[in-house]
Amino acid sequence: MESGGEPMDTDDEDGGGGGGLRALWGGGPAPVQLRRLSEALRGLRWMPLAEASVSAMLQAHLRLSLRERCAGRFESCVMERQLDWIDASVLPWVSAALESGADQWRARDLLTAASAPLKQWRARLRFFFMQSLAGMRIAELFDILVDFPDSTPALDDLHACLHHTHQHADIVQGLGEALEKRLLKPGAETHQILEVYIGMIRALRRLDPSGLTLDAVSERVRAYLKLRPDTVKQIVTTLTDPDSSDLLEPVGGGAAAEVVQEAAADGDMAPDPDESRGDEAAMLKWEPEPVTADGASSGGAAARRAPDVLAILVQIYGSKATFVNEFRKMLSEKLLASASHDTEKEVRNLELLKKRFGDAALSACEVMLTDVAESRRISRSIQQHFGGVSGGGEGATLIDATVVSRLCWPSLPTDTFTLPAGVKKEMARFEKQFAHIKAPRKLVWKPSLGTVTLDVTFPDGSVGDVQCKPLQATILLRFGAQQRWALADLASELGIATDVVRKNLSIWLNRGFISEVRDAGGGAVFEAATSLGAGDESRHDAGEDEDGDAVASLAEEQRIAEMKVYEQYVIGMLTNLESLPVQRIHNMLKMFVPASGGDRGYDCSEQELQRFLMHMVEEAKLEHSAGQYRIAGRH
Amino acid sequence: MQVTVKSWHAVASWTWTSEDDVCGICHMPLDGCAPGAPGPGDDSPVVWGRCSHYFHLMCINTWLHNKNTCPICRRKWEFARCAA
Numbered sequence: 001m002e003s004g005g006e007p008m009d010t011d012d013e014d015g016g017g018g019g020g021l022r023a024l025w026g027g028g029p030a031p032v033q034l035r036r037l038s039e040a041l042r043g044l045r046w047m048p049l050a051e052a053s054v055s056a057m058l059q060a061h062l063r064l065s066l067r068e069r070c071a072g073r074f075e076s077c078v079m080e081r082q083l084d085w086i087d088a089s090v091l092p093w094v095s096a097a098l099e100s101g102a103d104q105w106r107a108r109d110l111l112t113a114a115s116a117p118l119k120q121w122r123a124r125l126r127f128f129f130m131q132s133l134a135g136m137r138i139a140e141l142f143d144i145l146v147d148f149p150d151s152t153p154a155l156d157d158l159h160a161c162l163h164h165t166h167q168h169a170d171i172v173q174g175l176g177e178a179l180e181k182r183l184l185k186p187g188a189e190t191h192q193i194l195e196v197y198i199g200m201i202r203a204l205r206r207l208d209p210s211g212l213t214l215d216a217v218s219e220r221v222r223a224y225l226k227l228r229p230d231t232v233k234q235i236v237t238t239l240t241d242p243d244s245s246d247l248l249e250p251v252g253g254g255a256a257a258e259v260v261q262e263a264a265a266d267g268d269m270a271p272d273p274d275e276s277r278g279d280e281a282a283m284l285k286w287e288p289e290p291v292t293a294d295g296a297s298s299g300g301a302a303a304r305r306a307p308d309v310l311a312i313l314v315q316i317y318g319s320k321a322t323f324v325n326e327f328r329k330m331l332s333e334k335l336l337a338s339a340s341h342d343t344e345k346e347v348r349n350l351e352l353l354k355k356r357f358g359d360a361a362l363s364a365c366e367v368m369l370t371d372v373a374e375s376r377r378i379s380r381s382i383q384q385h386f387g388g389v390s391g392g393g394e395g396a397t398l399i400d401a402t403v404v405s406r407l408c409w410p411s412l413p414t415d416t417f418t419l420p421a422g423v424k425k426e427m428a429r430f431e432k433q434f435a436h437i438k439a440p441r442k443l444v445w446k447p448s449l450g451t452v453t454l455d456v457t458f459p460d461g462s463v464g465d466v467q468c469k470p471l472q473a474t475i476l477l478r479f480g481a482q483q484r485w486a487l488a489d490l491a492s493e494l495g496i497a498t499d500v501v502r503k504n505l506s507i508w509l510n511r512g513f514i515s516e517v518r519d520a521g522g523g524a525v526f527e528a529a530t531s532l533g534a535g536d537e538s539r540h541d542a543g544e545d546e547d548g549d550a551v552a553s554l555a556e557e558q559r560i561a562e563m564k565v566y567e568q569y570v571i572g573m574l575t576n577l578e579s580l581p582v583q584r585i586h587n588m589l590k591m592f593v594p595a596s597g598g599d600r601g602y603d604c605s606e607q608e609l610q611r612f613l614m615h616m617v618e619e620a621k622l623e624h625s626a627g628q629y630r631i632a633g634r635h
Numbered sequence: 636m637q638v639t640v641k642s643w644h645a646v647a648s649w650t651w652t653s654e655d656d657v658c659g660i661c662h663m664p665l666d667g668c669a670p671g672a673p674g675p676g677d678d679s680p681v682v683w684g685r686c687s688h689y690f691h692l693m694c695i696n697t698w699l700h701n702k703n704t705c706p707i708c709r710r711k712w713e714f715a716r717c718a719a
Binding site: 336363366367370371374399400401402403404405406407408409412420422423426427430431434438440441442443444445446447449450451452453454455456457458464465470473476477479480483513528529530 | 636637638639640641642643644645646647648649650651652654664666667674675676677
């Protein structure tokens with residue numbers, strides 16, 4: 001621009017007509033002022049110079065009106081309506097401002113008989129509008145993902161815009177930043193992150209069926225989730241949760257189905273020309289993935305096209321072995337906790353998983369389910385054939401048992417305690433009958449596992465069907481036989497440590513069945529309640545929760561206890577080599593502790609080793625800094 | 636307070652002999668699968684010979700195709716009737 005005069009003119013027009021402008025766009029006649037101005041500009045042949053300013057002003061107003069009308073509203077498609085509005089209201093104004101014969105601006109059908117410059121203006125405005133809309137939606141994308149599938153119309157808008165504007169790279173960057181700022185924080189629960197991630201997978205699939213955008217964005221989420229210790233567990237929980245079992249279905253609900261079809265059409269069949277051109281452009285624009293990321297997940301492209309969410313979730317770990325292993329633990333917990341032997345859902349889940357991972361990877365899980373079915377058969381036949389013999393007399397409880405093929409299950413805790421005499425007798429009977437059916441196999445009981453249902457009767461009422469663990473049941477049975485127990489006596493009676501007794505007493509303390517009193521010596525003494533206190537449900541709930549936590553942490557403690565054997569190896573290694581990262585310790589352990597004969601050797605995952613090492617750090621045996629472990633106190 | 640057990644659902648694992656025994660032929664745990672067997676337990680049974688040595692049925696069968704001796708003590712192989 002060689003002179004400042006023209007922009008000033010148009011600025012005046014903008015400023016002066018700011019209020020009138022909207023009235024104008026509403027379709028009123030062009031004000032005299034505007035007409036006179038444009039005539040003057042044309043007379044001076046300054047119109048080309050003014051155009052830039054007109055364009056800037058229009059863009060500012062378009063952006064403003066877009067923000068006013070559409071920001072934060074994801075439930076309806078706005079693009080078509082807004083484009084129509086541009087044609088109907090903005091374009092006539094442009095025509096009035098810039099073209100001669102402005103009188104006709106309303107009468108003429110602009111779209112059919114538009115002049116070439118006006119057509120250009122239209123294309124320019126449309127493009128600018130789509131760019132702004134896409135920019136706004138990209139900035140809001142995180143909220144859109146959280147609202148998905150309610151926000152589907154907004155996504156469809158964005159999809160349509162991207163078709164023209166190719167702002168995929170902005171999505172990757174903008175969404176990535178939003179994710180780091182709003183989601184990937186220590187304060188967020190793993191399952192929440194997973195939920196958003198799952199929503200994101202579905203939404204981005206809809207947005208970009210090729211999966212490239214998703215792949216680029218999820219890199220950060222994957223890397224973050226990988227660092228969280230409970231991710232696998234949460235995935236499996238989500239998986240086995242009946243509400244979200246559609247993760248496994250290759251074709252989910254309506255929207256998912258479309259996406260899958262679209263993806264399939266994209267990948268394999270003859271794609272429609274528009275779609276494929278868009279894809280090609282996106283691909284050309286795309287930077288190749290880092291080689292390492294692709295190497296870790298075998299066949300990135302294939303996985304990218306994977307039709308369901310589960311495949312992508314499993315990809316977090318790169319290997320299905322870790323995932324399958326965690327699934328096995330989960331399945332084991334589930335099967336052992338339910339006394340009903342009802343495995344219909346698990347069988348279904350397993351069948352679906354098998355389709356994904358292949359039969360071989362899940363053969364152990366298959367054996368587990370067979371074990372449970374077989375146990376049901378055996379328990380039933382024992383009850384039918386031998387159940388009548390001892391009748392329902394005192395202490396003669398009918399036992400049913402899950403008999404497992406040890407090597408196919410995750411390692412089960414073997415801690416023992418003194419079972420009630422009646423139960424012991426029944427177990428011996430069951431064992432004999434089992435040997436009768438399955439000769440010459442023997443049984444090894446796992447006393448701490450299983451479920452017991454109790455009826456507890458007080459003088460003033462009774463509580464039926466109390467479910468608890470065998471050790472808890474055993475403790476309560478002792479109190480049924482004898483009102484008062486000192487903690488130490490109870491522990492020696494049961495043959496376990498006092499803290500274990502206390503841990504398992506808490507469920508009854510919380511329910512008010514047992515209360516704690518202190519004797520003269522200051523030792524802890526517990527007493528059975530004489531009446532059924534005020535039925536305090538809240539305390540009862542608290543007890544259950546605590547129980548769940550205890551189970552979870554027990555599993556972890558147990559794993560750490562199993563890994564204790566490697567402690568000496570680790571200390572030896574670090575004594576000689578000063579400091580090592582976890583990968584090297586992992587590799588060296590694999591080398592030094594190979595599987596031999598019945599010994600499984602070192603078969604932990606790197607994550608497990610890391611957890612174990614952190615446990616050693618907690619015990620102040622090691623120090624951890626900058627990814628290196630060293631022996632504590634040696635520098 | 637009176638406590639009655641309504642049902643007791645226990646958990647156990649089975650074993651042929653003892654938990655750390657391996658098959659003398661395939662060196663896999665006796666309680667696990669013989670090579671090629673579809674699963675442990677009923678699917679890969681364990682048999683005893685008169686000489687009191689024991690192997691996976693599938694393993695000893697393969698051996699017996701060639702020789703009729705116990706692979707460990709070289710005595711003539713005869714199945715024991717019941718080991719229990």
